[in-house]
Amino acid sequence: MTATAASLPPLRRRRHTWIAKGYLFAMPLLVVLALAVLLPALYNVVIAFFDYNAMTQAWRFAGLKNFVKLWDSPYFWNSFVVTLIWVVGNITLQLAVGLAVALALNSIVRFRGAFTGIMMIPWISSFVVVAILFLWIYHPQLGVLNDLLLRLGAIERPVAWLASPELAQLSLILANTWKFFPLVMITLFAGLQDVSTEQLEAADVDGANPFQKFRMVTLPTIMPSISTAVLLSTIWAYNSFTLPIIMTAGGPLRATEILGLFIYKQAFDSFDFGAAAACSLVLFVQILVVIMLYLRVLDKR
Numbered sequence: 001m002t003a004t005a006a007s008l009p010p011l012r013r014r015r016h017t018w019i020a021k022g023y024l025f026a027m028p029l030l031v032v033l034a035l036a037v038l039l040p041a042l043y044n045v046v047i048a049f050f051d052y053n054a055m056t057q058a059w060r061f062a063g064l065k066n067f068v069k070l071w072d073s074p075y076f077w078n079s080f081v082v083t084l085i086w087v088v089g090n091i092t093l094q095l096a097v098g099l100a101v102a103l104a105l106n107s108i109v110r111f112r113g114a115f116t117g118i119m120m121i122p123w124i125s126s127f128v129v130v131a132i133l134f135l136w137i138y139h140p141q142l143g144v145l146n147d148l149l150l151r152l153g154a155i156e157r158p159v160a161w162l163a164s165p166e167l168a169q170l171s172l173i174l175a176n177t178w179k180f181f182p183l184v185m186i187t188l189f190a191g192l193q194d195v196s197t198e199q200l201e202a203a204d205v206d207g208a209n210p211f212q213k214f215r216m217v218t219l220p221t222i223m224p225s226i227s228t229a230v231l232l233s234t235i236w237a238y239n240s241f242t243l244p245i246i247m248t249a250g251g252p253l254r255a256t257e258i259l260g261l262f263i264y265k266q267a268f269d270s271f272d273f274g275a276a277a278a279c280s281l282v283l284f285v286q287i288l289v290v291i292m293l294y295l296r297v298l299d300k301r
Contacts, residue, residue: 191225
């Protein structure tokens with residue numbers, strides 16, 4: 001007992017030394033993060049309370065004027081609603097497609113690696129390539145989608161998918177889903193590797209059908225993976241910018257103008273940097289609230 005007590009101080013000193021070395025090795029990364037993330041974020045917070053005059057290039061303290069301006073702007077509320085629809089649509093479709101493809105990959109044995117690599121092509125493709133690809137797919141006269149639907153008799157005349165306020169949002173969500181479903185797929189596929197074969201065999205013995213086996217055995221096992229996939233999809237959907245601005249630029253009639261595009265237009269079209277900064281803070285708070293509510297519900301379950 002005495003020997004153990006005598007050995008504690010050296011162990012504590014060694015532990016403090018390890019912690020100090022850990023901070024020392026992490027210091028370069030912390031400095032880079034502070035310069036690249038923390039300082040710009042603080043600068044953005046400061047700008048949100050100032051008004052910029054493009055004619056005189058002068059800044060003037062405005063208090064909450066920029067936030068009041070957003071509150072009174074119908075375009076802001078339109079972007080707010082469009083963003084919610086955009087996020088919910090992307091999460092739903094990406095989860096459905098990703099889960100279906102993950103289950104399909106998990107059911108095959110031969111050439112699984114090759115098929116997985118092919119399914120990851122959308123994820124590794126650049127946003128510009130994906131945007132141009134779907135611009136050609138949705139083209140009213142030359143697009144393969146209209147040609148296919150006309151041949152099948154599903155439509156009587158070509159459809160302007162990206163020029164219709166009713167269809168542009170859905171068309172954009174489908175394109176973004178094709179880009180991001182591999183991320184959900186690979187996350188769920190990793191979770192499927194933990195499903196117990198013994199439990200599946202026991203369910204077979206009990207006479208369970210495939211849907212019952214999925215609901216009672218597979219789904220509870222992959223719930224942590226589903227939670228991670230939903231969280232990642234939410235963050236990526238809120239941070240979307242490149243695909244919408246290339247394909248629709250927020251149109252038609254602001255039907256696809258998510259908050260990212262609204263912030264960009266406020267800053268670089270209207271030169272209202274204060275309102276753009278205020279809107280970015282609103283977007284940050286919205287993301288934070290959604291994620292915290294989701295994690296809270298998840299913890300309760």
